[in-house]
Amino acid sequence: MKVFLDITGDNEEADPCVFAFTDFHRYIFEAGEVSQRILNGRNHVSLKKVDAIFITSLTMESIGGLIGLLLTIEEFVTSPINIFGPKGLHKLFTASSEFQRISCANVIELHNEQSQDVVIHGDNIFSFKSIPLWRGEKVENPDTFSPLDSNIMITSKEQAQFSPTKKRFKQDRKVWENIDRDAIMCYIGQTCDFKGKFLPEKAIQLGVPPSDLFTRLTKGESVVSPKTGQTVHPGQVMEPPIPSFKFTVIRCPSEEYFDSLFNSQAYQPFIEKKAVLANAIHICPPQVLNHPRYQHFMEQITSSTVGTKHTILNKEYNEPSSLLYASDKQLSRMSSFLPNIFDISTDKRTFQEFNHPTLPASNFYQVKQLTRVGISPVAERNKITHSTGNSHNDFETNEEDDEDIEVDVEFIDTPKGQKLKQELDKLEQLLESNPDKVKFPQVLFTGTGSSAPSRLRNVTGNYLRLNEQNDGILLDAGEGTYSQLHRFYGPKKIIDIILGLKLIWISHLHADHHLGIARLLQKRQEFEKLTGQTLPPITIIGSPGLIDWLDDLKRMTNLSFNGMKISDSDPHSKSLFKLLKQLNINEFTYVPVIHCSDAYGIYIKFKNGISITYSGDTRPCPLLAEVGKGSSLLIHECTFEDHKIEDAIAKRHSTVSEALGIGRQMNAEWTVLTHFSQRYPEIANTKTNMDLNYMVAFDLLCMSPYQYPLVKAMLGPLNEMFKSVDKQREIRRAQVSLLTIPKKVKKDNNSLKHTKNNNNNDNKNKKNNHNVGGGGESSIVGNSSSNIVDDNHQIDKNNNNNINNNQNNNGNNDNNNSGSGSSDDNFNRLINQERLKRYQYKYHYVKLNLKVIRLDVEKEEISVTQYTEQVDINNNNNNNNNNNEFCKYSKDIILLKTADGISSTLTTTTTTSTTNNDNNNNNNNNNNNNNNNNNNNNNNNSNSQDTTPTISTTN
Structure with a gap:
C-alpha cells in the first residue's frame, strides 16, 4: 500500500498545496490559484478519486482555485465531495452561482471547539479532525456543535453537510452576516495502524502450509495447523503492527492567533507526549515562525522518538522553482529561436534558510519544487524526497509523460x-x-x-x-x-x-x-x-x-x-x-x-x-x-x-x-x-x-x-x-518500453505524438474540455439546450423532435467555404442541421434587439446603435410549419434560418449621449454604416466560414 503526502511550496506562481495519496482515496489541503494546473501535471494524481478538500481560510491563497478545481472534478465524480472550511465558506458557492452551479460539493463549515473532538472525515486509511483558530479572543463559544444556518444540518455526530442547490443559493444570496473573514481552520490527519509484515517462513515452521490459510492469517484470523492441529494466531507469524502516522496542517497568519492555537486541546496529546506527531506543515509568515512563543510551540509538539519533521511553507523560506516543467521546457525551445518574442525573465527571488534556536536542523526542511513525505511502506515512513527536475514524473516508477521526455538533440x-x-x-x-x-x-x-x-x-x-x-x-x-x-x-x-x-x-x-x-x-x-x-x-x-x-x-x-x-x-x-x-x-x-x-x-x-x-x-x-x-x-x-x-x-x-x-x-x-x-x-x-x-x-x-x-x-x-521533438520522443518511448515491464498499459506507445493528441489526449483532457462553466467547449452556463429562454418567448420544447431534416440541403449556400475542410454541400448541411435541430418557436412574430455601444473618448459621447430585427414567420412558401425555426445563440441575438419564405427586416437606430446625460438624440443617419455592406459578404469571401443569411437593411 502506497501512502504519501505531496507538498508544493509557497511560490509567486502558485500557492501552497498538500496532496494526500492512498491507493483508493485522494485528499487536497488548500486550493489556491493554479492548484488545478499543478495537480493535473502529475502522473499519480487522479482528480476523480478526490474524496475531500480541506480549506484553512477564506483568503485567495486558500480558495482562489477552488471553483475551477471543482468544475473540473465535477466531470468525474458520481457522489458529492466534502469541502471543509471556516465559517462563511459556503458564501463562495452562493456567489459563484452567478455563472456556474456546482452540484458536486457538500460544503461543511466547522467553527467551534467541539469540532476538535470529532472525526470530520475518514476512510479505511485516513481520518481527519479540525482545529478552529480565532484572532484575539473568541466572540462566541457555543456549547454544542451546531450548524451556522438552515442550509447546514447535522446528519450524524461526526458530520454536518451543506447541499448547495441552486434554489438554496438564491434564497440567501445577499445574506453575508455569517462571514468571519479572520476565521482559520487547521487540521490533524492520521492513518490507521498498519499491519506488520507477514512472515511465511514462521507460518510454515508452525505447520501452516502455503494456502488460503496464509490469507486468513494476514486478515487477522487465527487458523488451525493441518499438521499439528494447534491454533496459530496472526501475532505468531507477523511483525508487530506499525503505529499510525499523524500529521498536521497549521495556518497561523499572525501573533493574534497564538492564544487559540497554543490553548487548543487537539495539540495537548502531542505536548504531553501521549501521542506522537510525525510531521507538522507550517503555513506561516516569517514573523510567526521566528516568534519565541511559536518556536516554543514547535519544540513542544516535536517527538524525539520519531524525530518529528517540520515542513516550512512560505515564500521567504522556500527555494524559488517552477512548478510547470513542461511549459518551461517548451518556452525554452521557442525562446531559442526568438528570444525577444519569448523574453521570459530569468530573475529569481531570494530566500533564506530557516533555523530553530534549539531543535536541530534535521527536524526542518524547506519545500522545493515538489516535496514528498513518505508514509507507507514502513521503509519510506517520514522519508523526505524532493523533485528538482521533472516535477511531473512519478517518484517510484520514473514514468515519463510525452511533454517531459528529454530529447538528445534540440x-x-x-x-x-x-x-x-x-x-x-x-x-x-x-x-x-x-x-x-x-x-x-x-x-x-x-x-x-x-x-x-x-x-x-x-x-x-x-x-x-x-x-x-x-x-x-x-x-x-x-x-x-x-x-x-x-x-x-x-x-x-x-x-x-x-x-x-x-x-x-x-x-x-x-x-x-x-x-x-x-x-x-x-x-x-x-x-x-x-x-x-x-x-x-x-x-x-x-x-x-x-x-x-x-x-x-x-x-x-x-x-x-x-x-x-x-x-x-x-x-x-x-x-x-x-x-x-x-x-x-x-x-x-x-x-x-x-x-x-x-x-x-x-x-x-x-x-x-x-x-x-x-x-x-x-x-x-x-x-x-x-x-x-x-x-x-x-x-x-x-x-x-x-x-x-x-x-x-x-x-x-x-x-x-x-x-x-x-x-x-x-x-x-x-x-x-x-x-x-x-x-x-x-x-x-x-x-x-x-x-x-x-x-x-x-x-x-x-x-x-x-x-x-x-x-x-x-x-x-x-x-x-x-515535429523533431515528437520524433525523438517516439524513439525514447520505444527505448523505455524495451527496458521496463509496465504494471499496466497506460498509453499506445506506437503512435506518433500528433496522433495521440487527437485521440488518446481527448480522453486525458476530457475533464478540461467540459468544464469551466462552459467557458471552453461546453454549452451555455447553467442551462441545458432544452431550457434556454429568449427575452420574450419560451421555446416550444414539445416540438423539438418534429424538426424536418429536409432542410439540411437548404439551397441558400452562397459561400464557397473551400477552406473548411469539407465540401460545400456537406459543410452547409452541417451548419443548418446543427443550428435548427433543437430550437423551434411557436410564435408568428418575433422582434429582437441588439446593441453596439461605442465610446467616443475625445467627444466623451456614448453612441448606442440598436439593431431591431423584425421577423414574420407566417410568410412561408413551403407550407411546412416545421421550417419556421430559429437558432438562439445569445440572449439578445437570434440567427435566422436561411429557409425560403421567411422575411426579415433589420432596422438600426443610433442614440448618442454625452457624459452629462443632457442630450439624448436619435442620430439615425450618422452611425448606421456598420451594416450597409452585409449583403456583399457572401460574394467575395470564398474561404470565409460566415454562414449568416442575407438580411436587408433599412435605415
Whole structure:
C-alpha cells in the first residue's frame, strides 16, 4: 500500500498545496490559484478519486482555485465531495452561482471547539479532525456543535453537510452576516495502524502450509495447523503492527492567533507526549515562525522518538522553482529561436534558510519544487524526497509523460534548425532597424487555451502593455493570469506591472475568462502596501452578472475595485472616459457576439493609430467584422480545427477557417489565433488556403506591432521543431518500453505524438474540455439546450423532435467555404442541421434587439446603435410549419434560418449621449454604416466560414 503526502511550496506562481495519496482515496489541503494546473501535471494524481478538500481560510491563497478545481472534478465524480472550511465558506458557492452551479460539493463549515473532538472525515486509511483558530479572543463559544444556518444540518455526530442547490443559493444570496473573514481552520490527519509484515517462513515452521490459510492469517484470523492441529494466531507469524502516522496542517497568519492555537486541546496529546506527531506543515509568515512563543510551540509538539519533521511553507523560506516543467521546457525551445518574442525573465527571488534556536536542523526542511513525505511502506515512513527536475514524473516508477521526455538533440542545434534561425534573425534585424517602428501596445498572451488549464496552455488572458510607464489593460483574466504575468516579468518588474494595471475588461461570464481577477486584486493591494502607495482601484468592466459576482466576493475577501457593467447608461461613464483618455484610447466599442448570454467582443482604437479587436468566445460574427473594419490586429478565438466544425457549432466557438474568415471580412491587417482546445497541447493545425497575414498565439508570447511579421514567420520553424521533438520522443518511448515491464498499459506507445493528441489526449483532457462553466467547449452556463429562454418567448420544447431534416440541403449556400475542410454541400448541411435541430418557436412574430455601444473618448459621447430585427414567420412558401425555426445563440441575438419564405427586416437606430446625460438624440443617419455592406459578404469571401443569411437593411 502506497501512502504519501505531496507538498508544493509557497511560490509567486502558485500557492501552497498538500496532496494526500492512498491507493483508493485522494485528499487536497488548500486550493489556491493554479492548484488545478499543478495537480493535473502529475502522473499519480487522479482528480476523480478526490474524496475531500480541506480549506484553512477564506483568503485567495486558500480558495482562489477552488471553483475551477471543482468544475473540473465535477466531470468525474458520481457522489458529492466534502469541502471543509471556516465559517462563511459556503458564501463562495452562493456567489459563484452567478455563472456556474456546482452540484458536486457538500460544503461543511466547522467553527467551534467541539469540532476538535470529532472525526470530520475518514476512510479505511485516513481520518481527519479540525482545529478552529480565532484572532484575539473568541466572540462566541457555543456549547454544542451546531450548524451556522438552515442550509447546514447535522446528519450524524461526526458530520454536518451543506447541499448547495441552486434554489438554496438564491434564497440567501445577499445574506453575508455569517462571514468571519479572520476565521482559520487547521487540521490533524492520521492513518490507521498498519499491519506488520507477514512472515511465511514462521507460518510454515508452525505447520501452516502455503494456502488460503496464509490469507486468513494476514486478515487477522487465527487458523488451525493441518499438521499439528494447534491454533496459530496472526501475532505468531507477523511483525508487530506499525503505529499510525499523524500529521498536521497549521495556518497561523499572525501573533493574534497564538492564544487559540497554543490553548487548543487537539495539540495537548502531542505536548504531553501521549501521542506522537510525525510531521507538522507550517503555513506561516516569517514573523510567526521566528516568534519565541511559536518556536516554543514547535519544540513542544516535536517527538524525539520519531524525530518529528517540520515542513516550512512560505515564500521567504522556500527555494524559488517552477512548478510547470513542461511549459518551461517548451518556452525554452521557442525562446531559442526568438528570444525577444519569448523574453521570459530569468530573475529569481531570494530566500533564506530557516533555523530553530534549539531543535536541530534535521527536524526542518524547506519545500522545493515538489516535496514528498513518505508514509507507507514502513521503509519510506517520514522519508523526505524532493523533485528538482521533472516535477511531473512519478517518484517510484520514473514514468515519463510525452511533454517531459528529454530529447538528445534540440532542433535549434541541427543544421536545419540553424538555417531557420538565421532566416528569422535576418528578418528581426530588418524590423529592428526601422526608425519608425511602433512598439506599443504590446500584447502578452497569458493564456491561449480553452476551458481549463493544461500543462502547456493556461486559460484565457490577454495583457496589453501600453507604454514604458507600464500602464496596462487586461482583456479577460482566467485563473492563473497573475502567475503567468509573474513568470514573464519576474519578481521585480511584476510590481510595476500590477500597479500599472488600470483596466480589466471581461468578455463574458464563463469561468475560464475571469477566475483570475481576485488574485490580481489581492496582489495589487499587497504591492501598494509594500511600496507605500495608494492608487485608484482597478476598473473592471463586464456583464452585470460578473460585477455581481465580484461584489459578493468583495464581501468575503475585502477586495477593492471599481466595477462597471456593460451598459449604455452606466452612471460611471464620466470616470471611464477620464481613464480611457489617460490610456490614450480614442474609441472603445462593445459588440455583442455569438456565444452565451451577455457575451461581447471589443474594439479599441489608440491615439497612435493602432486598433485592436478582440472576439472573446464566439461563432463567426459579422457584426464584429463590421465594427472592427480595418483593425491593425484581430485577436480571434480558434477553439477547433476545421474538421471539428460540428463541435464548433454546437458549442458556439470558431474553427481555424472561420476565425480567419472574419479577419478577411474585417480587412484586418493582422489576425492572431488563440483560445485553442486543450486537445491541441502544442499546436493546432492552422494550415489554410487563405492569403492572409495571420499568427498563432502561444502562452507568454509577447509582441509589439512592428514584430507581427516576425511572429508570422516563426510558425514554420516552430512546426519543424515540434515535429523533431515528437520524433525523438517516439524513439525514447520505444527505448523505455524495451527496458521496463509496465504494471499496466497506460498509453499506445506506437503512435506518433500528433496522433495521440487527437485521440488518446481527448480522453486525458476530457475533464478540461467540459468544464469551466462552459467557458471552453461546453454549452451555455447553467442551462441545458432544452431550457434556454429568449427575452420574450419560451421555446416550444414539445416540438423539438418534429424538426424536418429536409432542410439540411437548404439551397441558400452562397459561400464557397473551400477552406473548411469539407465540401460545400456537406459543410452547409452541417451548419443548418446543427443550428435548427433543437430550437423551434411557436410564435408568428418575433422582434429582437441588439446593441453596439461605442465610446467616443475625445467627444466623451456614448453612441448606442440598436439593431431591431423584425421577423414574420407566417410568410412561408413551403407550407411546412416545421421550417419556421430559429437558432438562439445569445440572449439578445437570434440567427435566422436561411429557409425560403421567411422575411426579415433589420432596422438600426443610433442614440448618442454625452457624459452629462443632457442630450439624448436619435442620430439615425450618422452611425448606421456598420451594416450597409452585409449583403456583399457572401460574394467575395470564398474561404470565409460566415454562414449568416442575407438580411436587408433599412435605415
